[in-house]
Amino acid sequence: MTEQQYSLDDIRKNVSRIDNEIIKLLAERRQLSLEVAKSKIQTAKPVRDQGREQELLLRLIDTGKSKQLDAQYITQIFHTIIEDSVLFQQAYLQKLTNPESLQPVARVSFLGAKGSYSNLASRNYFSRKQTKLVEISCSTFRDVLSVVETGNADYGVLPIENTSSGSINEVYDLLQHTSLSIVGEITQPIEHCLLTAVDTTVAQIDTLYSHPQPHQQCSEYLHSMGNISQEYCSSTAEAMKMVAELKKPNVAAIGNASSGELYGLAPLKTDIANQQENFTRFIVVARKPVEVTSLIPAKTTLIMSTAQKAGSLVECLLVLRTLNINMTKLESRPVIGNPWEEMFYVDVEVNLKSDVMQEALDELTRLTRFIKVLGCYPSENVVPVDPYDGSY
Template sequence: MTDLAKIRKEIDDVDSKLLEYFEYRMDLAHKVAQYKKKNGLPVFDSAREKEKLDSLKKLIKDKDNTDAVVELFSQIMAISRRAQYRQLNTFFDLGFIAVNEFRAGSDTNIAYYGEPGSYTQQAMLEYFNGKGIGRPMGTFYEVMEALKENKADYGVLPIENSSTGTLADIFDLLAEYDNYIIGEHVVAIDHCLWGLKEAELSDIKRVYSHRQGLLQCMNFLKQYPHLELVEGGSTASSARRVYSDNDISQAAIASRKAGETYGLKLLKASIHNEDHNQTRFIIISNKKEYYKKANQISICFALPHRSGALYNILSHFIHNNLNLTRIESRPIKGKAFRYRFFADFEGSLEDVGVKNALYSIGEEALELKILGSYVPVQ
């Protein structure tokens, strides 16, 4: 027998013993779960886990193994917690109701950001097949408030652009308000430069648009360094401003629909940075409902400020076989250098694995909110 074969045989023997002790430990974890259930104790005990890891570190003979030992036993304890959650089956009521469809009728009020001719109005019309009464709002906040005050049945907001990324303000509002994502829609963005009918490109000194509109057209705008760039409302409201100010030196970056709505002149077509410029919009409601065939879930959560907190939370996706498709963080207002995480993952609110993951995260996070469940645009 070669030296390597002998060593491997010894490893196999050790692994067999490790397996035996692991299964014994899991049996003990089940007994702990029953005790905690009987006595109303939480599964997750951070103080106990820290105490356990500290005591193990003192027993390590080769200190070079410290990080590995901490990682190993952190995983073992995480596996034990998940087993206890599953055994107790004490999933909290998510509070969401499945519905067959979301539709708009002739009397359905839909609040959307922007003005007539905006991309958000286009998303609204396409998602609801031209039905419903569109209620234009000047800010993202006003859309949220309209739902909160039951002045609108649905809301439509932009949340991400393919070239400039997510709109951070929307994430903050989703965490703050009890409004929920029920759907999403993608619109192809075709930014154009619009001026008064008598204007020429050489006349323009000031350009208005939403901040995202300016960013998405920066490659074009950099060719004209003399231009003053002004952020102002939505792209559609910027078009309306050029029309109402009646100043030949002003122009707006807006959609074709917006420019045509306010009778402006097309000075330059398709000036966005990328050929395939798209914006993703979310459809929101103040009711905790979801389309029963929804297969994507959005959540946000805040974590204690300690080492390994995010690592432990992410393990719940892995061990429940859930595909995490997005995660990003946002500062929590009023709490310096503390962050809230926003995540999207595949699954149904009716799946046992999803319920187990959400329950586990809810037990270990400082806060958890389900932002909605919907069918993502492919």
């Protein structure tokens, strides 16, 4: 008996059939996760059960081994599925908690034209909410805030920090003066490429266009290119438009490859960031704050100014430690117009409405010269569970 041979067309048809089945099952699984969220409302259980997630992963790894699938492959796939399930449940619960926010279409402002990193972050964030967008391009961070403040947009999306270049100081400074509230966050992978409009080589490039942040995030690679001119634009999208219009072999833009396609650009060199894993955290702002259900993890962001004496900041931080509140970010920025005075930005992993956070605010109000809550919002940083970690 000879083994039956399949044609390439037959193999591809079978692959497509299996892919379609996978999509169908993923949709079915997501719908079941919604039913899980509904049941947790009745029992007041939190969305995440990390012990349950670990048991699930270990069982799936064992099942995968019997099918000649290695543990890393199984873990990567199901980390993605679990993250989607958690965020899908969180979005559902938040809609129930904030019924006034239910709207099929949202007007969203962001830096740059379509294809900018802020635009990509906007689309990814609101796709999770199953909300259609009216996209409003802005040329400055100040404009992003202004159009929301004046009611011409419902939300604004702003980059706040990057794993390579650090905090985006201009945004922090603007947050000191805005009346808007932070209502959400999203962490976006940043994949920088050299993008060109014509066939060329890296050796021919002598001028690079981009926003200042990508220049900074790719500084090591740019240094290796030698003596090149770094031209700053208002956004990566603006840089791509510039290179597309110039159509010269000696110019390139730094930006995202898929966004470059919108402007007819092709990647000449990929993965040029200083860090292989390059992420930017974006915040979402609106005119009204949101309430975060106690069933999901929350973050609270506040700003405060301490007395100008030794130990003032330490006293404030001790309040958080004493109350066992985890601080994930501490950023200091000068107070414009008050030399040598600083404003401290603090992110903590706790719900604003919780008793422990209210106790912390009472203590911090007593210890500080000025304090203001910028927002409480769902934490969308779903840290993957290690299936072999015995702490769960």
